[in-house]
Amino acid sequence: MSDPVSLLFTVLILSLVVNIGISLYGVFTRPSLVKKFISLTIFSDTLNSFAIALGFRRVVEGYPSIAVLASIPEDVSELAVVANTAVDPVPQALVLTAIVIGLAVYMFLAGLIVMYYRHYRTTHVRPAGGGSIE
């Protein structure tokens, strides 16, 4: 923990974790569906950021590079150079998928909320139907 970079990184990850908490609180306690919707987008964004932070690494000297080969390599040894400096590409690929999936669900949810408003003339969760939203 004496290392300042680790300390800053801990700050980053802990604030993401706090964000998870705040947004989940918003999803479960706010009465307005739109507010729930916004909180939900923040929630899944935070999970994605968490994964990106997982994929980050430090290199012996300098700053890590992106997971892209800058030019067409001439022989095998150039590949090892990239593997020694690049960040982890797997979480990025997973997050790419997760972002698109999230967008898909949110668009449908938005349509549902508009329809809900057409029927009930409010975006607040109705207490009827035997219970609250969660």
Added chain:
Amino acid sequence: MSRALSYLAVFSMTYSFYIVFSGTTSLFSLVLGSLGSILVTVLVKSLLISRELSLSDIRRLTYLVLYYIYYMAVAEVRAHIDIAKIVLSRKINISPAIVKIPYYVETNYGMTLVAGSITNTPGTIVIQVDTGRKYFYVHWLVAKTFEPARAREDISTSFEKYSQKIFG
């Protein structure tokens, strides 16, 4: 002939932007990009050009370049110095007004060029355009006159002169 020319104009604009945007000259990018540009040209040509082009339009293009240089050099510098003076002076000394000024260019492109030039010089912003009666409504930071004809002389005469030559 003239039809092909209009396609060519849109194509060259698209393709040159593509080359600058992608930033490579590898054959891969050039060939695929030309295919893509042809596709885009076919898609948007009717949106962009209502009147087919002719060779005389080359002359117009030269005017466009000249106009651009003049515009950057003279009008913008003057307007920028003015607004710097206003902002930095001890007491803000402005007399804002919305004035009506007529315009005489024929095409929408010409109108947009004039309006864009007016808006891009600090101190004047086109708030509304009346394409039927051909009037701009301009918000003027330091209005010298409320008279349409006089205001036109102060604001847009020089822009319009070139715009008429370029777009008719």
Added chain:
Amino acid sequence: MELVPISIAAISALLSVVATYLAVRSRDMMSAVVFSAIQSTAYALIYYVLMAPDIVLVYVPVSVGILPAVTILLIKKTERYEK
């Protein structure tokens, strides 16, 4: 050397906590959208610093562009204030 980018990331993460809190607490939906856009921008900065340009290219149109646009459409079609 690597201290500067990491501190940018840490600061924007802290900023995002504030933005998230305000977005969840505010009663005006429009300002909630604005705060969530601020939070998204902070995240985009984090992704950029953490060397994920692909994610930035997806995230900026989606979370700073499309989703706020959809949310604003949603608010215009429904109601603006929470009880």
Added chain:
Amino acid sequence: MNFREVVIAVSIALMVLLLAYVIEAGGLGPIAPQRLRELAASYLLNTYNPWNIIQSAQSLEAVTAIVWDYRGIDTFFETSVLFISIVGVSLLFRGYREKAGISNRGLSEIVKTSTKILSPLILISGLSIAIHGHLTPGGGFQGGSFIAVLLVLLSVVFSLDFVVERGLSTSRLLVLRSLGLLGVLATSVALLVVGLLTGVNAYIFQNMVREGASLSMPPWFLDRPTGGTLLFFNVFEALAVAAGLSLAFIVLSLRREEVEEALEKGEWYE
């Protein structure tokens, strides 16, 4: 703050504390480590590796290679989730009349002309991002969302009527979306179909030569690698995403009267 909210807040706080503890206790390895995970190193070593083509995707960009080749089926179903969502939205608003009453005013002539000039530039930059997906950061989804932004811009600046008159009605957009997805599907089974026809072993989502499967997509186009299937995936995905996102936006921005009219002539059988 009633009792329920307190319970929820406490349980969420507990979860957050637990998560923080797990991270701090090294549950995910050291924070900001120097070592790379072995799997990530394998991907980085193989993403462009003509000397060991059996595990290579022939793509300079590792993320696109993972997204469309190593984990291709993930991405296929990811894009079908988007498809389901978009078709779901249009199912939700089914029965509206497209042309009636949609605003045909748009913004002023100045903005319209500026948008006209910009439209080919936005289109070509979206295409460029998609075409170079396997060479530089970016890819099909990114390019597609660029193009979708143009269609959204057109429908805002010129009005929906204008977009529909130009042949991009919602039903056409849905067909375009389907076509893009069918392109993705066709690319993913292309080598399999060839293999079945010629009696050679091949895999679903096969790209280059693999263990016991000798077929391969073209690895090079002129002077750059194509990443085999990746180029086709990116282009088709860009088409699908552009059509899909603009479709969803148009449907979501329908005005109240139209939707209500559709609701009134409802068709609710049980």
Added chain:
Amino acid sequence: MIELIDLALVLAGLALIAIGVFYDFIGAIGLLRLPNFYTRLHAATAGAIGGAVVPMIGAALVALGAEYLGPPRFFLAGAAFASSILLMILAQAGSHALARAAYISSEAVREPILYDALREEGGD
């Protein structure tokens, strides 16, 4: 000779960038000091043209002069120049659309204003 031209290009570019910094500053102060939405928009225009287009051209000149960058410098210059042109199109359309929307919806305060031709004719 070529070095001299390069140097001149770089110096001219740096001068343009310096002007850009100055006008960004002007734009910021103007946003604070000017009284209402419409007048502030003028300051923002100064920030967009003087503060973004001009330094972009400066960056193009610097890139052209920086020979050690090799052939990619032409792309840098081209990209910077192209974005300056794009900015000029976008900035005017954006300012105009903002002003028009604000005027039509009457969201922004119009005062102080000496004369309003648009209102006298009933708008639109």
Added chain:
Amino acid sequence: MNKLLAVGLLPLFLMGSAFVLPGLSLVVKNQKFYRVYALAVSLIGLTIASTVFLETLRGEVVTYWFGGFRPPLGIIYIVDLFGATLGLLSMFILVLSIAYSNWMVRSRSEYLYYTFMLSLGAGSIGCLYTGDIFNFFVMLEVLSLSAYVLVSFYRDNPKSIEASIRYALVGMVATSLYLLAAFIIYGSYGTLNMADVALKSRHPGVSTVYSGGVFGNITFSSAIAIALSVWTFTFKAAIFPNHFWLPDANPEAPTPVSALFVAVIDLIGAYGIVRFLFTIFGDGSVVDALRYDILFVLHLLGGLSAVVGALLLLIQTDVKKFIAYSTISHMGLAFMAITVGTERGLAAAILQLISNSLSEALLFYTSGVAIVAAGRSIESIGYLRKRKLESAAFLIGLLNLFGIIPLLVGFWSKVFMFMAFLEVGYLSSAIVLVTSTGISGIGYVKLMNSLLRETPKAREDSRLGNTTAVKLVIATTVITLLALGISVVALPRFMSIVSEAGRAAVDYLAYVRAALGM
């Protein structure tokens, strides 16, 4: 490993056939075409699923490498007897439901309805076949989103929209938590392959090709990953504290979809629990101590939801809600059997899942006829009195759920569960089983009673004129129920298959060997 192309092709085929439909809608306007199309597609799907089942029946674990990459590098589908059995079950119910929809669903947008039916099938098969933790998440989303859309299919009904929103909001949180679990597993195990994780959770020192060794303190991370994913699965399976969505969403969906819910979504919840707690983090893994606690808690929750479901079922006046609560009760029983932790318990749970899915579907199919004619109240069941086949089938479905006729599979599943509880000495669980059966029995008798009092038709509906399709579907389901019940007694091979399926879920070594080719 290209042994069985069918495994990899099935979800892709279903999804691809769904893609075509919106495009076809411009060409073919006649909605009848889409009914035939969907039925044909799902029948082909059923054929493929049974091929896979027959292959795994030979004691093999079938794998398919997508893109030809070796496992930790690429995604693989890996199907053991357990997954194949459940896959066959859900495809079977999908075919029945689509055939039933041909009769029941009338809309101008029928082609879209079938799009979602097919994608629902693709999602469930993908979940059951996949051998990758992140791919499981993607398929879970395919499944969930199709379900949200189908619940809101009658969008003119305010209740459908409301139910869909409630379901979608919490469902999104649940799947996101699973996503977090997947990220955490990647973070600490450095791999996403289920078999790879299963191997490393038992032997942390092992280093596999491509993915190397573990990366962090796997005890902590496995614990939190299990906690998060188990929460998701209890939500999907509608177990007690997370059961609230099922009685909301299920009745508001079109009846064929309600019938499908049990066999598709609840089933995935149970499957996920078994995969995670038995195959991946099973016996002998680093989280052994915690695993027993979680199993115990789940056992408790299963018992609670069995009793609560049975109690709430008594007060329902809506027949679809009644069946939904009966589902909750029976899923609770299945969970109790799963979390006993023995192979016998798993076998009993599989039998219970099969019996429950079939009979709940049967109840929905038969009551659907009554609902069309006379509305959704419990009394409307009386309409069936004139229709011999339907009323007999309804009775059989109820008796199967009640579990007192030895001819039906429901009886045997309860017997095996009882034996499984006694084997490990869970006397109180056995008592809970009997009690919940008794309580729900009261409800079933009430329903049978309303079958006796004839209700007249409340509305004219053209669909009631021609019910051949319904009769076919109902007859098929009844025959399956009877055949299964009889084969439990008469065919010793049948029970050994069920036990093998249970054993396959526990036998992680065979799973890992097949996946990693060791």
